[in-house]
Amino acid sequence: MDAFDILGRIITLTLFAATLRMATPVLFATLGGICSAHSGVFNVGLEGLLDLGAFFAVVGSVALGSPWAGLALAIVSCLVASLVFAVIHLELKAHEIIVGLALNLFAYGLTNYLLVAILKATGFYKSPLIIGFQPVNIPLIERIPIVGELLSGHSPLVYLGFLGVALAYVGLFKTPWGFHLRAVGENADAAEAVGINTRLMKYAGMLLSGALCGFGGAFLSLAYLNMFSENMTAGRGWLALAAVNFGEGRPLKSLVACLIFGFADALAIRLQQFGLPSQLVLMLPYVATLVVLILSAIQRSRKAEQVLESPPPAAKPVEV
């Protein structure tokens, strides 16, 4: 078996299809992070929100027998959590980073507790009662070779995630609402001075960020796996923060970072099947994070250099 042969067996269409799947939860959290970042709140609670979303999606699905009910409960629970976050930050003036970290710890504790209290399980909960999302085959496209295999047959949430990128772009950069939201995030004083309700916009940014994490969490427990387990978010909320940072607020650019993470995740799973030590292979997503962060740092320092190199504005002569 030569090298090409091995490579050929690793890098397959399935791998790329898996990339799209693995990118989805990070993508939802990233879109959420972008919304709150544009309103001027750096949301480090994405990880906790994903965790809550994943847990309550399972609860909703088991209780009501439908993955859509699970999704709805996930969204509601994340909305409530971000509302609490928003009130503590905006009304009680607590620092956003501290509140975000608290949210992460709280979500971890709460889901583990409720796992025992509601689902009577420790560590993880897996049951045929969990009704997950079924893959969707897109008519026409599924029949196109290659493209069909790549794009068809995913969970509906995958498509919603990519639709979300487009919606976020249009919402943030084309509508008056986004125009106001970004102004609030960048200079709240200026926005206030022209009569924009800055507080309301910040609430909107944070609640959106919660709702989107609800989608991401539900994807993890009802589409990617049909189960909930302790720490199943595996740092995806933090990866999302890196993607937000990399994208500098632009959804399309952040999508690139999400795809890199998704690819690393998919590759890690694939390589495990080839008998590589899992400890090494499972590092891949985090190595990818480092790479993304380094790339964004390089790109930023390039920009800074350009600014420095451009000539300073000419000083006007002063009448003496």
Next chain:
Amino acid sequence: MPEAVAMLHITKTFPGVVANKDVNLVVQRGEIRAIVGENGAGKTTLMRILYGLERADSGTIRVKGQEVKIPNARVAIALGIGMVHQHFKLVPSYTLAQNIVLGVEPRRGPFVDHERALREVHELSARYGLTVNGEKKVSDASVGEQQRAEILKALYRGADILILDEPTSVLTDMETDELFIMLRRLAADGKTILFISHKLREVLEVSDNTTVMRGGRVVGTVKTAETSDRKLAEMMIGRETVEIPPREEPPQVGQPVLELEGVDVYDSRGIPAVREASLVIRSGEVVGIAGVEGNGQVELAEAITGLQPIACGRIRLEGREIQNRSTRQIRQAGVAHIPSDRNSTGVALEAQVWENLIAVDYHAPPYSGMLVLAINRILSYAKDVVTRFGVQTPGLKSPTRNLSGGNVQRLVVARELGSNRARVVVAAQPTRGIDIAGTEAIRRMLLEYTGRGAGVLLISADLDEVLALSDRVMVMYRGRLADAGRVDETIRQRVGRLMTGAEP
């Protein structure tokens, strides 16, 4: 001409201060009205009331003949009032056009119509001769262009009454001239302009009428064409004074302690703020620097005390050159500094009283050993100076924030004079915003200090204070120092002339 704005019997008090006392201001349509006064005269408060940022305790406001209540800026905007703040309120990454339309942007369906916004902004800009490149980002625009965008922002919202708060403080002279041309054009178009300033030259140049405020009251309103900078300066400073006993026989005046020779200082924008300043202060002498604020006084004080570099010239302390040394070196050589803004430069408000008291001397014996502070020695020293300088404090370990303004100032004076080491005291606005008892005490402390052979450089916008304390007076005008000579019967006239740039 119909009336545009009438503010009648406006009174506004803040805790401990009356900012506006029964103020009347009536402005006609199409008029450029200057409102002048020293800092703290109440002019900005009055304008903030008109723009809905403050609410008057009593009084009525009429806009275009209608009696109105203006609870917030939104109402003011709806009434056609626009305000250009001293510090611009713009979103840096947005273009100028986007900033101008923000909040009332034109739409096409559910989207912002950026093309139409740009077109409308350029139409408006052309109509009033307020040149802006709407496609330029704020961060790439000059200060003048940003200001024009702020004015356009108000006009775009339909403002026909424009309030400009110290609009020239951020502009170069050339930009100022351009601004004035635009303001005249706006007035000719029927817009009413309220222009806050303390620069008399500009007021005379651009306004139709001038309202002078002092101590929260309107001193008078005059036709600008019929007044002069001297008359305005007199109105601003006032003649009636709290009687301060004149200095008794000047103490022994000895050797020069501080000498400045041809000192130039540039401000943060690279514009000369102090030009060729020369002065001599002898031991035992108080030299006062009078002048309208913003003529380079702050930069002069900061240059002497090492907080700003000097571009050229020499500063000598008892014969030794100290220019451009570090602040600590200059302080150790014997310069004390009572800065004009006590809350930002004078003390750390969050620090405890004793920490602020030792902030100059903490680093060396006897207050500091190799590794740790000699806390007991520091506390007993702090206790001593707090008593000597009459600082009223809940305790040495309470946060400085809990002290009243007057006591914070006493604390600063106690720190600067308490160690008895200073040979020169640079005191900038040492009694600003302080009650009468505190003012008296601080003035007495400064005078006593000269009795120990130190020299005092007193910088104050309060001419009465300068005249009461100084042996000699100099006047600062547009960065230059002019000598008004010894304090005698005619000093007030001489100072008044020099304050407006006239030859002595």
